[in-house]
Structure formats: structure tokens, C-alpha cells
Amino acid sequence: MINAVGRDIPQEIIDATGMKPFAGAFARHNETYTKAAPTVRAIIDPREDKMVGSIAEVLKKCGIKDGMTLSFHHHFREGDYVVNMVMEEVHKMGIKDITICASSLGKAHNPLLPMIEDGTITNIQSSGVRGKIGEAISTGKLKGLAIMRSHGGRVRAIESGDVHIDIAFIGAPTCDKYGNMRANGGKSDCGVLSYAYVDAQYADKVVAITDTLVPYPNLPASISQVNVDYVVEVDEIGNPAKIATGAAKPTTDVRKIMMADYCTQFVINTPYFKDGFSYQTGVGGASIASTISLGKIMKERGIKMGLALGGIAGPMCKLLEEGLIEKIVDTQDFDLTAIQSVATNPNHFEITGSEYANPMNKGAYVNQLDFVILASLEVDVNFNCNVVVGSDGMITGAQGGHPDTAAGAKCTIVIAPLLQGRIPAICDECTAITTPGETVDVVITDYGIAINPRRQDLIECMKGTKLPICTIEELRDKAYAIVGKPEPVKFGDRVVGVIESRDGTIIDVVRQIKDYEWDD
Amino acid sequence: MEVTSTAMAGTLESSDCQVTVEPGTGIDLSIESSVINQYGKAIKKTILETLERLEVKDAKVTVVDKGALDCTLKARVEGAVFRASGYTEDAICAGKKLPWGGAIQ
Numbered sequence: 001m002i003n004a005v006g007r008d009i010p011q012e013i014i015d016a017t018g019m020k021p022f023a024g025a026f027a028r029h030n031e032t033y034t035k036a037a038p039t040v041r042a043i044i045d046p047r048e049d050k051m052v053g054s055i056a057e058v059l060k061k062c063g064i065k066d067g068m069t070l071s072f073h074h075h076f077r078e079g080d081y082v083v084n085m086v087m088e089e090v091h092k093m094g095i096k097d098i099t100i101c102a103s104s105l106g107k108a109h110n111p112l113l114p115m116i117e118d119g120t121i122t123n124i125q126s127s128g129v130r131g132k133i134g135e136a137i138s139t140g141k142l143k144g145l146a147i148m149r150s151h152g153g154r155v156r157a158i159e160s161g162d163v164h165i166d167i168a169f170i171g172a173p174t175c176d177k178y179g180n181m182r183a184n185g186g187k188s189d190c191g192v193l194s195y196a197y198v199d200a201q202y203a204d205k206v207v208a209i210t211d212t213l214v215p216y217p218n219l220p221a222s223i224s225q226v227n228v229d230y231v232v233e234v235d236e237i238g239n240p241a242k243i244a245t246g247a248a249k250p251t252t253d254v255r256k257i258m259m260a261d262y263c264t265q266f267v268i269n270t271p272y273f274k275d276g277f278s279y280q281t282g283v284g285g286a287s288i289a290s291t292i293s294l295g296k297i298m299k300e301r302g303i304k305m306g307l308a309l310g311g312i313a314g315p316m317c318k319l320l321e322e323g324l325i326e327k328i329v330d331t332q333d334f335d336l337t338a339i340q341s342v343a344t345n346p347n348h349f350e351i352t353g354s355e356y357a358n359p360m361n362k363g364a365y366v367n368q369l370d371f372v373i374l375a376s377l378e379v380d381v382n383f384n385c386n387v388v389v390g391s392d393g394m395i396t397g398a399q400g401g402h403p404d405t406a407a408g409a410k411c412t413i414v415i416a417p418l419l420q421g422r423i424p425a426i427c428d429e430c431t432a433i434t435t436p437g438e439t440v441d442v443v444i445t446d447y448g449i450a451i452n453p454r455r456q457d458l459i460e461c462m463k464g465t466k467l468p469i470c471t472i473e474e475l476r477d478k479a480y481a482i483v484g485k486p487e488p489v490k491f492g493d494r495v496v497g498v499i500e501s502r503d504g505t506i507i508d509v510v511r512q513i514k515d516y517e518w519d520d
Numbered sequence: 521m522e523v524t525s526t527a528m529a530g531t532l533e534s535s536d537c538q539v540t541v542e543p544g545t546g547i548d549l550s551i552e553s554s555v556i557n558q559y560g561k562a563i564k565k566t567i568l569e570t571l572e573r574l575e576v577k578d579a580k581v582t583v584v585d586k587g588a589l590d591c592t593l594k595a596r597v598e599g600a601v602f603r604a605s606g607y608t609e610d611a612i613c614a615g616k617k618l619p620w621g622g623a624i625q
Binding site (some may be wrong): 516 | 586590
């Protein structure tokens with residue numbers, strides 16, 4: 001069945017998952033539904049001790065068995081030890097058929113590979129995957145299906161009961177003996193625990209894993225004792241050097257700086273650039289550079305940002321300190337500056353993943369965005385974006401908040417260098433679609449800027465500016481003239497992954513990768 | 521052009537390709553590429569056309585491509601073929617001087 005972005009979704013996948021094909025970014029607006037709920041074991045007796053001696057012991061107490069769904073958060077990024085620590089014990093116990101429901105997985109989780117191969121892990125639900133897990137999925141080693149969800153989509157899936165978490169393992173930089181968790185004050189600080197909040201609310205069993213036990217009560221708690229069954233103290237929950245890097249040096253890549261300048265010029269020539277505007281950006285070189293160049297113009301014109309949203313890095317915190325931003329509303333911290341800022345600055349707030357981006361609550365923060373600056377591996381001539389599957393067909397990225405913020409923001413800007421080596425970023429058809437083109441307004445490349453024809457208002461705004469505006473087809477043609485037109489990647493028949501739209505419909509599927517075959 | 525020895529041109533850096541040319545019978549071509557799925561056919565076509573232009577009939581040609589553009593592929597094949605055929609910049613024999621502006625485009 002062909003969905004609203006023109007992708008063919010096989011009937012057997014629709015039947016097997018019970019999911020519907022994507023019908024448009026706002027198709028489920030106004031729908032009503034009843035939320036799922038966890039099964040809770042009451043802790044009435046004040047003598048009950050929540051402290052448990054080891055991961056193995058807590059697994060037994062939680063009644064670990066074949067076929068369960070275990071959840072994790074990714075605030076420790078590439079420095080995470082928790083997923084591997086828990087799964088090693090599960091593996092040792094000989095448990096099979098586990099579904100991992102993580103807010104994201106990365107290269108830090110390469111040690112899960114043998115567990116995928118031997119059937120310990122048979123399903124993976126994540127924002128995305130990189131490294132060996134991505135390869136394992138793309139080459140058909142995972143027995144079940146991988147489901148890729150956006151950050152908002154994951155919250156929606158849990159709250160609506162599309163996925164039910166049996167045990168949530170939440171790595172906590174600090175925790176007290178009764179389960180109050182914070183993301184600051186420990187050895188492995190990650191700043192916020194935004195994405196873990198829904199796990200704590202909806203999982204049957206919730207386990208806090210910490211390497212810094214602090215005196216009771218650990219307040220203000222990101223995750224409260226009322227949702228926590230057990231607390232386990234371990235030596236290390238992560239590698240601080242990989243959780244948060246020091247302040248990233250601003251890029252010196254002239255191509256990125258040029259695209260950042262285009263982006264800033266575009267932003268300031270829209271009607272949304274006025275006092276109190278709201279803004280979100282990623283942490284790529286061009287995004288960081290655009291934050292810095294935008295800050296200069298804000299200072300010159302006396303315009304303040306009302307809200308900076310999402311994943312936060314140092315340059316944004318600097319603008320907050322300079323008084324150029326009223327409030328930072330944070331769901332993830334990318335460097336030490338951001339972690340320190342959320343711990344100390346009263347105008348830097350932690351919110352939950354649902355507050356951030358859940359499309360089916362009563363209104364998420366992304367809905368109030370004026371601008372979002374995003375990256376993309378590929379953008380097709382209909383402005384659809386791919387941030388999950390590499391141009392070679394291998395799963396190698398994550399949706400993150402890409403589709404959520406694109407849908408929410410009044411002006412969604414994607415920055416992509418036209419060419420990465422020989423691979424064109426602007427193409428006839430994306431290898432996979434993660435973000436529908438109807439929610440993407442502008443694509444900025446080093447060879448020109450294309451505005452979505454749906455946004456005649458923005459096209460009108462840019463007349464009279466010096467920006468190199470062109471059509472997206474012209475960008476594609478420029479790319480193909482240099483590198484040649486790419487052949488579409490040939491996949492096998494088996495569907496190995498579903499790219500879920502934030503509203504729970506299927507926006508695309510990913511098929512098993514096939515070895516390249518010469519025609520003759 | 522007659523391939524008389526083994527020679528190499530290019531590197532394994534991103535956006536380059538490494539071409540090795542050895543004596544052989546007929547054209548024995550093997551291609552490895554980081555962009556094989558999208559550009560396999562295009563790479564093969566460029567390599568074969570370049571060999572034909574240089575009138576190489578017998579050679580074992582190994583290409584390890586890291587996403588090189590067509591112009592780079594051509595230049596590396598030319599480089600490897602001329603080296604393998606004894607052509608040099610300062611050849612004493614005029615017939616073995618590198619044909620800049622001729623066969624080298």
C-alpha cells in the first residue's frame with residue numbers, strides 16, 4: 001500500500017504489526033484515546049528496603065523471563081555502561097527473546113551483537129542505531145523487527161500502549177536509597193533525565209542504577225521514588241569523558257560556516273525573527289556556527305530569544321548567560337557547559353520527553369517553535385528527509401527529534417552539504433523517509449537554498465535578499481552534474497525495520513541489505 | 521599500450537581511489553568501492569573507457585575506490601597504466617615520455 005509520502009508499505013508488515021500506513025503529518029489531530037497504565041506493586045510497609053545488591057539479583061526480583069521488554073535511556077550517549085551491564089546479566093541467565101526499548105542506541109552498545117546473533121535479543125525499538133547493531137539489523141541478524149521511533153513518537157508509543165515495558169533500567173547520576181534520581185552531582189552527570197521519565201511512569205518495574213548514592217532525599221528529583229521499585233549501586237554507570245565532551249571548538253570548515261551564515265540570514269529575514277522568538281538547533285558544526293552568528297545579530301538588534309528548546313550545547317548556554325535568551329528548556333545535554341548550566345542556572349529547565357515532543361499529548365513544546373535547524377543525510381525533491389538509513393542502505397542514524405520538531409516549528413530549516421564525498425544529499429528519492437516533506441520548509445546547501453513551494457510566504461520574504469535561492473530540482477541537478485546520478489540501492493525482500501512516524505503510522509520500511517551484484 | 525610491470529596510482533583517502541595495474545591476459549578488472557551500491561556501474565564504465573582510450577588490451581586492474589569522482593578515477597587509471605608501461609616524465613626515449621595533452625586528458 002502506498003502511503004502519504006509515496007512509499008510502498010508491504011501488506012504483510014501492516015498485518016504483522018497492526019500499524020497503519022502514514023496518512024499525513026497531522027492526520028491524527030483531534031483523535032481521542034485512552035492511555036495505557038503499568039501494573040504496580042504497592043510498597044506500604046516502611047521497612048521494605050529498595051536497595052538490591054546486584055544487577056543479577058534485581059533481575060530475579062523483577063521476575064525476568066523470556067519475551068520481556070526492557071527499557072533504557074540514552075542520556076549517557078556513547079559513554080553508556082548501563083545497557084551492556086544489564087544485558088550481560090540477562091545473557092548469563094540464558095533468557096531469550098528480549099525486546100529492547102531504548103530511547104536510543106549507539107556504538108557504545110556494540111557488545112550486544114552476540115546477544116542479537118544468539119537470540120537473547122530479538123526485537124529492538126529505538127530512535128535509531130549505529131555501529132554493529134545497525135549492521136546486524138540491516139544484514140538480517142535480528143530475528144524480529146527493528147522499530148525506529150522519534151523521541152516524541154517513543155513517548156506516544158509507550159503512553160498509548162503500543163509497547164509495554166516490563167522492566168525499565170534507569171541510569172541515574174545520583175540517587176538516594178528510596179529511588180529519587182537526579183542527573184547532576186555524581187560521577188557521571190548527564191544533566192537531565194528527560195527521556196527516562198516516561199519509562200518510570202509506564203513500566204511495570206522500575207530499577208534505578210547509580211554509581212553515586214546520596215543522602216535521602218535527593219531533591220529536586222527528575223524521577224521520583226513513587227515510581228521506583230529497586231535501587232542498585234554499581235561502580236560506574238558511564239564514562240564521563242564520552243557522556244559529555246568539553247566545549248567543542250567552533251568549526252573552521254569554511255563550507256559549514258558559509259551554510260551557517262546562509263541559515264542566519266534566512267532566519268532574520270522571516271517575520272518570525274522578533275523579540276521572544278523560539279528556536280531549536282542540533283549540535284553539528286553548521287548548527288553550532290549558526291547559533292553563534294545568530295547571537296551576534298540578536299545583540300546588534302536588541303532581539304531576545306524567548307525559548308531555546310531541545311538538545312543543548314555550550315554556545316546556547318552562553319547566550320543565556322549573556323541575557324540574550326529568556327529560558328532554555330532542555331531534554332538532553334551535549335557538553336559539560338550545558339550540564340553545568342542546567343544544574344545552576346535558574347532559567348535553564350529540564351522537561352520530559354512527552355513535554356518536549358509527544359504528538360499525542362495535549363500540546364508539546366515543539367508545537368511552540370518558530371525555528372528549528374536540522375541536518376539530514378538525504379533530502380529528496382519533495383523535501384522528504386532521511387536521517388536513519390545511509391545512502392548505501394545500511395541503518396546508521398537516529399530519528400531523534402527530527403520529525404517532531406519539523407512538524408512543530410513554523411519554519412523548519414535543514415542544513416546539508418550538497419555532497420558528502422561522491423554521495424549527493426539532494427536526490428530524486430531518499431533511500432528511506434523519516435521526516436515528511438510537508439513539514440520541511442527550507443533546505444540550505446553550500447550550492448544554494450531551496451524553499452518548499454508550499455511556503456510561498458517564505459519565498460516572498462527572501463526576495464530582495466542576497467541569498468542564493470533556487471529550486472530543489474536545481475540543487476539536485478547541480479549535485480548530479482558533479483557526481484553522476486546514483487543508482488537506487490538494491491535491497492533484499494525481507495523487511496528488517498519499520499520507520500515509525502511520530503503518530504504511530506508507518507512512514508517507511510527498511511529492507512535487508514544485499515551484496516552488490518554486477519549485471520553481467 | 522603494453523603493461524610490462526606492476527604499478528600503482530592513488531591513495532586510500534576519502535574521495536580518492538587506488539588503482540593497481542599488472543601484466544595480464546585480456547582485461548581482468550576488480551572493483552571495490554565505498555559507493556558501489558550507487559556508483560558501481562558508473563565506476564566500471566569509466567575505468568573500462570579509460571583503458572580502451574589508452575589502448576590497454578592485456579592487464580590485471582584492481583581498483584579500490586573511496587568515493588572518487590570520475591575525473592579522479594580517470595587520472596588514477598592513466599597514472600597507473602603509464603607507470604606500468606614504463607612511461608616517465610624524463611624518459612630518454614621520446615616515445616616513452618608522458619603524453620601530456622595527448623592521451624592524458
